[in-house]
Each structure stands twice: as structure tokens, then as C-alpha cells.
Amino acid sequence: MKDYDVLIAGGGNAALCAAIAAAKGGASVCIVEAAPKAWRGGNTRHTRNCRIAHDEGNGILTGPYPVDEFMDDLMRVTKGVTDEELAELTLERSKELWDFLSAQGVRFQPSLGGTLSLGRTNAFFLGGGRSMLNALYITAEDAGVDVFYDTRVVGLNIENGFFLSADVEADWQTDAPQRREIQARSFVAAAGGFEANIEWLTEAWGPAAENFLIRGTPYNTGGVLKLLLDADVQRTGEPDQCHAVAVDGRAPKFDGGIVTRLDCVPFGVVLNAEGKRFYDEGEDFWPKRYAIWGRLVAAQPDQVGHVIIDAKSIDLFMPSVFPPETADTLEDLAAKIDLDPQTVKETIAAFNAACLPGSFDHTVHDDCRTEGLEPPKSHWARPIDTGPYYAYTLRPGITFTYMGVKVNRDARMVMADGSVSPNLFAAGEIMAGNILGQGYLAGIGMTIGSVFGRIAGEEAARYVRN
Ligand SMILES: Cc1cc2nc3c(=O)[nH]c(=O)nc-3n(C[C@H](O)[C@H](O)[C@H](O)COP(=O)(O)OP(=O)(O)OC[C@H]3O[C@@H](n4cnc5c(N)ncnc54)[C@H](O)[C@@H]3O)c2cc1C
Incomplete structure (x- = not known):
């Protein structure tokens, strides 16, 4: 199989933002998505909006939502359990998301009325999360990104925090899965949380977890997260923290x-x-x-x-x-x-x-x-x-879990001993616990995934160039 500059695990918003940013940064990129094509896109398929800071309304967003107010809202819901530096970076860079996502073909619509009235703070995707994803996939493929569906990452070859290759299984839901190794110069983990892994939820919640319903994709079973933690990447967040x-x-x-x-x-x-x-x-x-x-x-x-x-x-x-x-x-x-x-x-x-x-x-x-x-x-x-x-x-x-991998401002993973990996990056749910220690602010899941996806892709491409 062909080698790549950047290998991305996952096929939702975080993965696509990373793929587009890396491809536009000159890297050869592949996405490995566990779901079949018809079910691609994880929990992102279910989303409606993204919370973004902005200094003035723009006709669709009804008014200003300054970074300071966004930060106050975040501190209130998390009760301060957040990495303030990463939170500030996320909210500051959320100001760029309207233009960034628009440039990738995503279109917005005014907020619908209804119970959660978010017309000032949140940008609603025209056609919902699935439409948004379709736009990102088209842009990524046009930029030369290869996408392998029905293929999951089952092993990571990491030595002292340095990524070498990934073992993947294609057609893994059939009787004849095909295992192969993909070599790449950097790796972006964007494979979601572990909310669909009832066994793992049971470790955190006890037998009560058997009765939980999972609002999103069955594919977010935390396999990549487990591989990373086993490879001595530092954990962030508590196992029982989630949006529910x-x-x-x-x-x-x-x-x-x-x-x-x-x-x-x-x-x-x-x-x-x-x-x-x-x-x-x-x-x-x-x-x-x-x-x-x-x-x-x-x-x-x-x-x-x-x-x-x-x-x-x-x-x-x-x-x-x-x-x-x-x-x-x-x-x-x-x-x-x-x-x-x-x-x-x-x-x-x-x-x-x-x-x-x-x-x-x-x-x-x-x-x-x-x-x-x-x-x-x-x-x-x-x-x-x-x-x-x-x-x-x-x-x-359960919407999604927060426990994940610790990252720095470059979306690079931090190892258990405090060192920073040169070529392991993370974005989206798998690192959301850096910002969401507890609590939730409607629309911030997509903010975290888009901002860190973009950073991860840019940094991975920069690493490869250098
Ligand atoms: C019902 C619902 C509504 C929501 N509404 C909103 C909203 O309006 N606004 C908002 O901000 N947030 C919302 N969220 C949360 C939001 O969906 C997530 O925060 C966001 O989609 C996370 O993006 P992601 O790319 O990290 O993960 P996902 O979009 O879940 O993508 C993870 C991907 O990883 C793949 N994967 C998993 N394991 C492997 C593996 N081993 N190998 C390869 N691929 C793998 C999965 O198939 C999936 O494609 C909602 C969630 C749900 C469930």
C-alpha cells in the first residue's frame, strides 16, 4: 500500500478539517474511516451547528459574541475544569471558522426557533451536519485526499512517542477482513470518543451503563484512544465525564x-x-x-x-x-x-x-x-x-465522552512523561476533554473539532515539509 505524509483515523468533522488543512499544506493524506461510506462521518452527521465567536452580526448570526463572553460561558459550564490556554486558543480561532468552513463549501442558515435558541452564538449548517460533511468530503477528495471506508485502525506502531505506522483492517465487518500496514510520516487521531463502547462505559459507570442509549454512531468505540493510552500518551479528563x-x-x-x-x-x-x-x-x-x-x-x-x-x-x-x-x-x-x-x-x-x-x-x-x-x-x-x-x-x-489524549497548542500529543510527540496529533472528541473537563456549551463540540482539526492538519503538513 502507498505511503502517506499524513494518516488520519476517523471520518467526521475533525478528521476532514485536518485532511483539508494538511492537503492544502502540500501533504499527501489518507483518511481511514471505520464506517461504510453510507454511514461515514460519526457523530458529525447528527450536528446542526457550531458555536463561533464574532465581533459583529453578519445577517445570519444575529449579533456579536465576543471571545470574552464565550470564555465566560465556558468557565461557567465547566466550573473552571478546562485547560485555559487551550480554551482561549480554541475560542479565539473559532472566529476564523465561518470563513474557513465557507471556503470548504459549507453553507449556513439562520437559526430555527425552537427550544434551544442560539441564533446569536451558533452558526447553523444549511442542511445539517450531513450536508456539512458532504461538502467537506468533496473538498478533501478534490484536494487529493484518499479515503478508505469500512477500514479501521487496529494497531499503532509508536516508539517513544514517535509514530511509524498503523495497522488497519479493511472490510472488518465481513468474514474476511484484510489486515495491512500503512506507513505515514505523521498521524492525526480524530476517531471520536468511546461512547459506543458499553464495556468501557461500564468501567466508569458500573452496570448502569448497560441501560444507556447512545445518541450517535456505533463506531466510536474508543479503539484508537486505547491504543494511544497504551503507547504512553497522557490521558486527559475523567472516564465518567460526558455529555448526556x-x-x-x-x-x-x-x-x-x-x-x-x-x-x-x-x-x-x-x-x-x-x-x-x-x-x-x-x-x-x-x-x-x-x-x-x-x-x-x-x-x-x-x-x-x-x-x-x-x-x-x-x-x-x-x-x-x-x-x-x-x-x-x-x-x-x-x-x-x-x-x-x-x-x-x-x-x-x-x-x-x-x-x-x-x-x-x-x-x-x-x-x-x-x-x-x-x-x-x-x-x-x-x-x-x-x-x-x-x-x-x-x-x-449519551452524546459523547470527554476522556481523551492530552494535547498542546499545536494539537501535538503530550506523552505521559510530559514530553511532546513530534508527529502524533489529535483533534475532536478524542481530545475534547482538554477543554471540556465537565459540563457542556451547545455547539462547542464542532468548534473544538474544527479548530483543532485545522491546527492538526496544518502542523502535520508543516512537520512533513520540514
Ligand atoms: C445527536 C447528536 C447531536 C449533536 N449535535 C451537535 C451540534 O449541533 N453541535 C455540536 O457542536 N456538537 C454536536 N454534537 C457533538 C458532535 O457530534 C461532536 O462533538 C463532533 O461531531 C465530533 O467530531 P469528531 O470528528 O471528533 O467525531 P465524529 O464525528 O464522531 O467522528 C469520529 C469518526 O471516527 C471513526 N472511527 C472510530 N473508531 C475508528 C477506528 N478505530 N478507525 C478508524 N475510524 C474510526 C468513526 O467512524 C467516525 O467517523 C452532537 C452529537 C450527537 C450524538
Whole structure:
């Protein structure tokens, strides 16, 4: 097989940004993508937008979003668990992404309304993540990048932090996988996190992980990450840190994407398998709270939660992809979702009795709250008393994991002994933990992948040239 200047593992946004940057820097580049062509692009396929700093609106982005404000937002959600130098670099260079991505054929559209209103801070891809990816693939192939689909990296030949070659398996999902070695002068790891590796998640979460649903690609099983850690690359981030939201319990195990998210929690109560409430459903606006509910549900018995709402609320949120369970009485509803009808009736009677009169307004922090109830419901608390009643079952939906490899400003991997590899680079989810120690800011996954993908590609090409 032909040798390359730059070998890239992965076929999502980070890999493509790296490939384009390296090819434009004069390097010969190949991408090794574990998925078949029809499923190429990992979690990037599911994305809608990218958070970018900018000093003024541009007709699509509605207003300024200075780097300082972006940084404040990041510090708030991560509670300071971030590498500040890398975070600042990412946010500063995010200012270039509109032009960089546009130059690769990516087109943007105004933000749609809806629950997460991000029109000022986030650039939405026209046609979504899949369209964005298609544009990047066309540009990469036009620039001479070779793409091997259905081929996964299964071994890395690294000596003292110096990359020599990779072992890959083509047609690995057939009975006759073909193993071969690809030699390259540098390596970019852009193979995602390990969110689709239930065994690895179990090490971090215990048996609860068996009940997690994976919102994105089944191909992000962390194989490349494991090979790198085994080769003494320094780890960053904790194994149980991830982005997780509550999704419809009927979503498929993998690749359910964004449509399985449910936005009805603030309008009702959420009960666990024992028929008890466990968290303040009205603590804050849903865009500020949706990302904590994956973890909250993960901590409940059997990793399940049930949202109960009544006829007053059914039209207040984005329609669900699967219809809710419905019944004319709470007891009948409870029976349909396998909860004890008497307990549900008592829990909701206690909730209804604790609701103070107020002026319901779901667009503000209204004064509809409970009193003397544990846990409280701080806003949008109205008695659940008007049939028909509706229930949605929630499960934790893992978006992506944060633990990855430590990198420096050049996207070069840092080794366990603190030395920096000359020719190992990383971008995207596999190094997102450098910036996201915990928490999440909508759209920053793509920011990290695009900025570091670009840096990794440029630096890999520069290394090869020199
Ligand atoms: C439902 C959903 C919605 C999201 N929405 C957004 C959003 O709107 N905005 C945002 O910023 N972020 C969003 N994210 C997060 C975002 O998808 C990721 O942060 C981003 O796509 C990561 O890009 P990446 O290139 O690092 O990984 P990916 O796009 O996941 O690509 C990883 C690639 O590596 C390949 N691979 C894995 N193992 C191997 C191996 N051994 N050998 C070869 N290839 C391998 C996979 O097949 C895959 O192509 C969303 C995620 C999900 C699941």
C-alpha cells in the first residue's frame, strides 16, 4: 500500500478539517474511516451547528459574541475544569471558522426557533451536519485526499512517542477482513470518543451503563484512544465525564440522533421507577437544564424516569417523534408505564397540593412554584389535574465522552512523561476533554473539532515539509 505524509483515523468533522488543512499544506493524506461510506462521518452527521465567536452580526448570526463572553460561558459550564490556554486558543480561532468552513463549501442558515435558541452564538449548517460533511468530503477528495471506508485502525506502531505506522483492517465487518500496514510520516487521531463502547462505559459507570442509549454512531468505540493510552500518551479528563441528555426511552440503542430528545420536563413531574419525584423539574429554563437530565436519570433505579403531564401542557413543547402513552386517569396511565398506580396517585396528589397559585408563563421564570415539597418545583408548577394524562419514559442518552489524549497548542500529543510527540496529533472528541473537563456549551463540540482539526492538519503538513 502507498505511503502517506499524513494518516488520519476517523471520518467526521475533525478528521476532514485536518485532511483539508494538511492537503492544502502540500501533504499527501489518507483518511481511514471505520464506517461504510453510507454511514461515514460519526457523530458529525447528527450536528446542526457550531458555536463561533464574532465581533459583529453578519445577517445570519444575529449579533456579536465576543471571545470574552464565550470564555465566560465556558468557565461557567465547566466550573473552571478546562485547560485555559487551550480554551482561549480554541475560542479565539473559532472566529476564523465561518470563513474557513465557507471556503470548504459549507453553507449556513439562520437559526430555527425552537427550544434551544442560539441564533446569536451558533452558526447553523444549511442542511445539517450531513450536508456539512458532504461538502467537506468533496473538498478533501478534490484536494487529493484518499479515503478508505469500512477500514479501521487496529494497531499503532509508536516508539517513544514517535509514530511509524498503523495497522488497519479493511472490510472488518465481513468474514474476511484484510489486515495491512500503512506507513505515514505523521498521524492525526480524530476517531471520536468511546461512547459506543458499553464495556468501557461500564468501567466508569458500573452496570448502569448497560441501560444507556447512545445518541450517535456505533463506531466510536474508543479503539484508537486505547491504543494511544497504551503507547504512553497522557490521558486527559475523567472516564465518567460526558455529555448526556434524557431521551425517549424508545429510542434505538445507537444513532437515534436529535429527534429522540424530549423537551417536556419543565411542564410536568418526573417520577422514577418507584413512582417518586427526584429533582426540581422547573429549576431553570430547559436550554440551561436539559444537559443535566441524562445524569439525573442515570442515577435512578434501572436508569429510567417517567415524565407525567396533563392536557394543559401537551402543546407547549416541541412535538415528540414517538407519541406519548395516554389515559383518562392517572391510575390507568401508571399501569400503562408499569408504575404502581397507588404510589403515582399519591405522589401527584402531594405535588398538586403543594402548588401555589400563580400566573403561569413558560417564557419567564414565573411564580408558579411548590411550597413545602421535597424536591421543590421552582417554576411552571401547575397541578396535574386535567385529563387526558400523558407519559413519556426517559433514558440517559449519551452524546459523547470527554476522556481523551492530552494535547498542546499545536494539537501535538503530550506523552505521559510530559514530553511532546513530534508527529502524533489529535483533534475532536478524542481530545475534547482538554477543554471540556465537565459540563457542556451547545455547539462547542464542532468548534473544538474544527479548530483543532485545522491546527492538526496544518502542523502535520508543516512537520512533513520540514
Ligand atoms: C445527536 C447528536 C447531536 C449533536 N449535535 C451537535 C451540534 O449541533 N453541535 C455540536 O457542536 N456538537 C454536536 N454534537 C457533538 C458532535 O457530534 C461532536 O462533538 C463532533 O461531531 C465530533 O467530531 P469528531 O470528528 O471528533 O467525531 P465524529 O464525528 O464522531 O467522528 C469520529 C469518526 O471516527 C471513526 N472511527 C472510530 N473508531 C475508528 C477506528 N478505530 N478507525 C478508524 N475510524 C474510526 C468513526 O467512524 C467516525 O467517523 C452532537 C452529537 C450527537 C450524538
